Amino acid sequence: MQVTFCRLRTHQWCFILFNVILFHALLFGADFVEEYFLHSLPYIDMKALEIKNKARKLNTEPLRSNLSKYYVLSQSEVCKGKNIFLLSLIFSSPGNGTRRDLIRKTWGNVTSFQGHPILTLFALGMPVSVTTQKEINKESHTNNDIIEGIFLDSYENQTLKIIAMIQWAVTFCPNALFILKVDEEMFVNLPSLVDYLLNLKEHLEDIYVGRVIHQVTPNRDPQNRDFVPLSEYPEKYYPDYCSGEAFIMSQDVARMMYVVFKEVPMMVPADVFVGICAKSIGLIPIHSSRFSGKRHIRYNRCCYKFIFTSSEIANDEMPLAWKEINDGKECTLFETYYGLISCKLLTYLDSFKRFHLGTIKNNAMYFGD
Ligand SMILES: *[C@@H]1O[C@H](CO)[C@@H](O)[C@H](O)[C@H]1NC(C)=O
Ligand SMILES: *[C@@H]1O[C@H](CO)[C@@H](O)[C@H](O)[C@H]1NC(C)=O
Ligand SMILES: *[C@@H]1O[C@H](CO)[C@@H](O)[C@H](O)[C@H]1NC(C)=O
Ligand SMILES: *[C@@H]1O[C@H](CO)[C@@H](O)[C@H](O)[C@H]1NC(C)=O
Helix, strand or coil, X not given: CHHHHHCCCHHHHHHHHHHHHHHHHHHHHHHHHHHHCCCCCCCCCHHHHHHHXXXXXXXXXXXXXXXXXXXXXXXXXXXXXXXXXXXXXXXXXXXXXXXXXXXXXXXXXXCEECCEEXXXXXXXXXXXXXXXXXXXXXXXXXXXXEEEEEEECCHHHHHHHHHHHHHHHHHHCCCCCEEEEEXXXXXXXXXXXXXXXXXXXXXXXXXXXXXXXCCXXXXXXXXXCCCCCCCCCCCCCCCCEEEEEEEEEEHHHHHHHHXXXXXXXXXXXXXXXXXXXXXXXXXXXXXXXXXXXXXXXXXXXXXXXXXXXXXXXXXXXXXXXXXXXXXXXXXXXXXXXXXXXXXXXXXXXXXXXXXXXXXXXXXXXXXXX
């Protein structure tokens, strides 16, 4: 083997080199192109400036004094007097107390990174049953980390949930620099996320970052539960938006969104709704491929130390992943490189498998990605 390898001719070496480059291009090319080239052009107009002005002068006093009109559980004091760097709002379903406990014990337990405070809270709507509400009250009493809006927590009400939580953030946590919206099925590497945000230090404003989705067409099938009528949103494509599983906005953006909420059509998926709000304030979503979107990233320690999120983490996988990435062992450049290649390849294979299974079962869900 050794001997034959040494005897390769120049063109054979070239061929190997070409294949190595092709392999990397296929694996990382899309991320690279998305991150550096697929930017829409900025559009700053008078309207955006006007909104900026309104957002600056936003008066949250009426909301504070009518608190019980909007929230069952409000945690109105948790932010008081604290300088919070990242406020992480975990969107959870009312009946999922076990999941919340698991998150409290794992990635949600991070309270600061390099001296930058992180506050983690759970965002809920109301449950259908009274028993569940009693359990939530008890849980909230013990942990003081539950915000519960006054609306039914249903699939159709997710846009309402986002509005209620952004409203909460601008009213009760105006000193939080960044706000993370994340779903409970996610695993989040908060330290690496904070590290990334710190590197944006030059401009702490106008930030709306996540896994950006391009050129999605609205669902026009009246039988589908995601149906969007032409009267609600007439255009062919949605504007670019950050995939809803996890995204971040800066405080000023949250305030501007709060100003434009009422002018934006509500009957679209919740993450699209945020994207349309962003567009109407002249904001361009920033893409980072370290957000997983709805993909589950196959576990690899050094890969998980690098990425920001991974979706669909099973209850038994979470403590393990959490323990390993916090064992204090650093990853060398090569280990990170190897980890990324391996978790990326396996994740591609997984989605390929799913795609095929989906074709066989004729399950349209898998085509969503
Ligand atoms: C909230 O309370 C204020 C008094 O601080 C009142 O003027 C206002 O009308 C109330 N708003 C709502 C929506 O009830
Ligand atoms: C959470 O973190 C605190 C300190 O930051 C620590 O004392 C506590 O044991 C942690 N809890 C769990 C369940 O890991
Ligand atoms: C959304 O919440 C409102 C307010 O609680 C409720 O009246 C409505 O039925 C909910 N919608 C759905 C589809 O669950
Ligand atoms: C709780 O959350 C997990 C993770 O998202 C999910 O798999 C599970 O179905 C949820 N359970 C309930 C009762 O909502």
